[in-house]
Amino acid sequence: MNAKSLLAQAGLCLLSMVGNAREELPEKKNVLFIMSDDFNYWLHSIGYYPQVKTPNLDKLASEGVLFTNAYCSSPVSNPSRNALWSGLRPSTTGIDNNAGGYVRDRAGFEDIVTMNQYFLQNGYWVYGAGKLYHPSSMNDNPYIDKDNWSERYKGGTGSKGGKFLKWKNPGWSSMSYSVNEESMNEENCSDYEMVNEVAQYIKDYAKSAHKDQPFFIGCGVFRPHLPWNVPMDFWNMYKTEDLKIPESCLDKVYADIPWLKTSSAHRGVLDAGKWKEAIHAYISLMTMTDSNIGILLDALASTPYKDNTIICFMGDHGWHLGEKEQWGKATLYDEANHTSLIIYDPSAQGNGKVCRKVVSLQDLYPTLVEQCGLPAKADIEGNSLHALLQEPESKDWNKPVVSTYSGSNYIKTNEWRYVRSKGGDRDMLFDMVKDPSECNNLINDRKYAGVIKKLNAELDSILAIGTRLREEKLKGEKPQIPGKALTVKLGDKELKGTINRTCVKSKVVKRERLLLDLLSSDPYCTLIIYDESGKEMLKKTVPGEQDMELELPSGMGDGNYYLFVKEHDGSSVEKFVVKGKNKKKKNNNYYPINNLL
Template identity: 40%
Template structure:
């Protein structure tokens, strides 16, 4: 059929539809991105995309990893909930603010800080938070036009079950629907089901796998005790660690209890079960987004606030400057920008989230932010990058992580150095070997030049 044979009216209608499609496409390109900000508490690198534990079941995080870019060398600014979250949400490093620990309220020393959600609100976004975004004790009401608090989760009738105090693990005879994180995710699902006239910033914070590891029985059942594997450790791992590091590890505390009460496998089981429970909630949230009208125009940022030790370096919990305490799961998906199934080996930090979202969403630049935009790494995960990652734990204690080395300097001047190319588990401290003097000198250039005095503390802080 020739064009001359097509009725004029049909040609006109075809042209109108064609131009409409172009206009829709252009409109989509000019739309502001929405942001889904997913914070997970105490989740280390054991999840599937990071390969930390063989046999972990995290299908939903795995699916997100294939969609966006996985940052294999991502680290927290501080290995504790409060300083990590306060710093990434304000753009101010712990060494600049003096907020180093969980018992230090951050807002009194950062009175003028404009938090990430505040900045999005100021730039015309609809902003909502649900669950644990800031440290629970010091949530910032000024940051949230709308906020859904952290709901209580069920606990065993008699506790502790296997551990002591909050350091405990056990299945609970409840349904997923009874768990606080389930209710938090419901807030996100409901949000995606509504019409939003403005672009939005939605922050969803999950509490598990934070202690205590109380989750429904079905998640424990996925990890039979007979199949549990302990982390790889070596005898006398603290022998070449300076006294400042041994003091942080506290080998005669949690680790001694675990060994004396034969709880290592049970504790690992509890942690794995809690991760898989969290993964299920993340899946519910992401499925709701995928089914919504916002799926094609929403940036997803997924991260854990710090790492977690399960016996490595004779240490449990976070609160340390080694790899397991500071390495975090970090995945970013930006429609039309991020590489599909991308993997980056560059050293990035949670401090980079704020400037990256400002960059991607084309908000006015904030030069005072102490992180770096990783937008270039989303486009090309192997792009040149000259930013070692810095983690701080307490006044004057820092770790610098390059792609090859971890260098730790404590406030008494003592040091640790690990070559990750040959020693990924950080078993051999090279700091005293003369041939590494130049390596230490180069890494030390990234240490903070400002070490703010400790912010005031309060008695109650939680973990």
């Protein structure tokens, strides 16, 4: 696989109207729906970071409508994706962080009709691959709405690391990258293996048993999600020393934002002198993702469906790369919420234009329903973008975007962004025309009291729609099963907790590391490990949402241990076993078994 040749392919006219005579097309439009995990708004076409190379998506943007001000419904994957597929805002379902669970497990929402399900009900053949819901693949996990797809690709996603340029951020252990000595291939890049499978599926569709049905094909590419494991050919397309730190990061003074502190992740980057190299890793994966998406677009362009298929590309939320001295998502700032969005509809009059109006990923469900001519749905939220697909520069469009994260709600218009934080201690107002980098918080400036009052009213009006929808659905409420409360007796101590989630990935640990997937609703949580006598073996405060390897202290021998995850509203507890800790390492460190508690 040669990255340069892949980029050269971007010169192909993916959506050309010129070609051989076509087979008869279905009456309804098809949909190719492409998602990329942690793909922020650094898309080359948007222009924020012009050094990034995304030629295939730039080509798609030039043929369709590029939305330069697209925002997620919540700045982490689980609530963003639940909102998109369910059509219901995080503020409506209560799923407003990665610990929020799955929408069908929420009282009143067990029988919602998801977007994929609605297309299935309306005669579409609905195929899913990759990370579309929060699980990283479309295997048999119940949280991918598994009963509402016609067919699924159940393979994996991501890319493998290598021995070159390996680095782990000491301030944020989940932030790591490495360069694979090989070029991209199906063995070292599951994203590449997946898109080739989906591409072949698209090419073969006209010969399939369901060729007379319109299709909805969803494909979720995992990169550039962490860890940033990059094949050598894509890494070599950039030189670290030539990359620039974004201007929005430099020499900024943040007025009236006293809680904005340098994150431990940013301190780790600065202390190691890794800022440009970390950007290098991230944008290399953006280019790899662009190359893989190009395979899908080329496959569609070779079929009789190319002129009757809506193509939608989106990142699921934003991502800081040093802006406001932060790395990652999960913040209330613009960078964590701003993402990329392109829609190509062959019948849209606005194709080839740029839309600078604020829009939301929440708008995609009603948009695709309208563009495909399906019956309108009254019980979902968001605005159809039909008018903007016809006239992207419409002066009449002034519909705000509303997002929610861990109890904080915020609204963005074409002029303002207002954050009404949980507890009110981190409220923010920014003039996005004069201050797009959000340096000057105007929340305490009396001159803007009228603006705040108006934005509060707009925010309340939009949230009230969700409240009414929730109340309507709760009329047929089914009982929820709460986390099981328990008291753990360890020696002379009685410790209370609940079993309400699983963060320990492997219950039997061999040697020195405990592999965790933390999904706390708190920005930080405290991890405490006790042995069976009640002795505290480890206590550590860590960011609440991350994959991490927790190094076990040397004093922990073989035996049973209990991990408590302490948050503001209580603790959850899990039991794990350390086995063979002092023996010579063999193969893997982790040996899973279930139901120890």
